[in-house]
Amino acid sequence: MSVPRSPARPLWPLLTRAGAFGTLHGGHPGAPHLGLTVPVLTAADLGEALAALAQAQVRATLLVPPALARQVPDEVRAAAQAGHEIAGWGVPTDLPLLEVTAGQPVTAWGLAGADLTRAHLARLAARGVRPLPLPSPTPEPGLTLQVLPGDLGRVLPRLKDLGYRPVPARDLPDLRPAVPRDLLLHLYRRLVDDRFERAHGVTPLTERADAVMRVAARPAAAPLPLPPGTPVAELHLHSPRLVGLTTRGALTAYRAYQRSLRDVARALRERPELQGAQAVFAVTLFHGPLEQSGFTLVPLPPLRARVYGWGFRLMRLVYGTTNTPSETEPRLAWMEREAFLRRHG
Incomplete structure (x- = not known):
């Protein structure tokens, strides 16, 4: 989806x-936003993207x-007038030209690969321009996704089907x-x-914007009340x-959780690695x-309860949630396959 660039020095992607x-x-x-x-390197790119x-x-x-912008100023201004955000791309030069052409302030700039250097970052900072976030390799709520002009016709309907709302980065x-x-x-x-x-072997159930569960066959x-080695599906929260x-x-959150349970039921029926799963289980604080x-x-x-408890406390600290779970002691929650399918399938 994104433009290939020469590798950046490892330090600056981390520092940004x-x-x-x-x-x-x-x-x-x-949020689903x-x-x-969209990088537009040529007039043809710009026309195709628009x-x-x-x-x-x-x-x-x-x-x-x-x-x-120097080559096709009228087209760039028309893009801005159509509501698109104009951001710089590549080596940060001629910012005034880009702003005059767009007819709007340029407040963000895309840097990647060999262009992501301290000198370029400092030049942008001196002009009050902020570097854009590094794009996500896959769609994620709240992040940026870089799509080539030729891929927009395929990607945009897919994003809509997945519940995403694409917007200019400034409107996130x-x-x-x-x-x-x-x-x-x-x-x-x-x-x-x-x-x-x-x-x-934890894999997503769907790429949908509000999907909150993943699954692993194991x-x-x-303490599952099943013969050891019985195939089961373990649930993991996103x-x-x-x-x-x-x-x-x-x-x-509750509606997303309910939709994700239906995703699990669909996966039990359709995914080859889950065809033999005889139960669904999760270790949880949300009793x-x-x-x-x-x-x-x-x-x-x-001992396992203590280990899981430490892990859950670490995740709460890392992800910054202030919501208290319904219980403080982790337990194993499980349901037989057929019962799960009857209820959620």
Whole structure:
């Protein structure tokens, strides 16, 4: 989807995630908004992007090199008048030219690869221009997604189907400058969450914007009341997304949770690796919602309960949730496959 660039020095992508030189972070993690950025390097790119965006009735942040603004000033101004955000792209030069051409202040700039240097960041900061967040490789609520002009016709309908609302980066709800905690959260996700998911085969159920559950196929073990080795499906929450949805309201989070249970039922029927799963289970602090959804709660062995409890406290600290779970002692919640399908399928 995004433009290939020469690699950046590893230091600066990390420092910009911590807010170096005023780099922007992103928006609300529980809102369906997605900051859509489109690099337009040629007049043909610009024309193709504007046509696709107009057809989809979507506005975006157009990443415009100053050289292109010099070549096709009328087209760039027309894009701004159509409601698109004009941001710079590449080596930060000729900012006044870009602003005059667009007929609007240029407050953001896209830097990537070899262009992401201290000198370029300092030049932008001196002019009061903030670097855009580094784009996400996949759609995520509140983050930016970079899409090539030729891919817009395919990607935009898909985003709509998944419940995303593409907007210019400047229109992301709660868009703010990055802070050091954002870097720590990024590193936690990469070094802890991602490694855990790879090691345990945890996969998303859907790419939908409000999906809050993932699943892993695994053999049963105590205290599940099933013969050891029985195939089962273990549920995992998408913690940052659930935290974001909860800040929008308990009802919003509950509806997303219910939709995700239906996603689980669909996966049990359709995914080959889950065809033999005889039960669904999760280790949880949210006893009440799972009991109301038909799960049976089983105590964990004391040592495992303590270990899980420490893990849950760490996640609450990392993701910054202030909502207290319904219980303080983790338990195992489980339901037989057929009972789950009857109730949620």
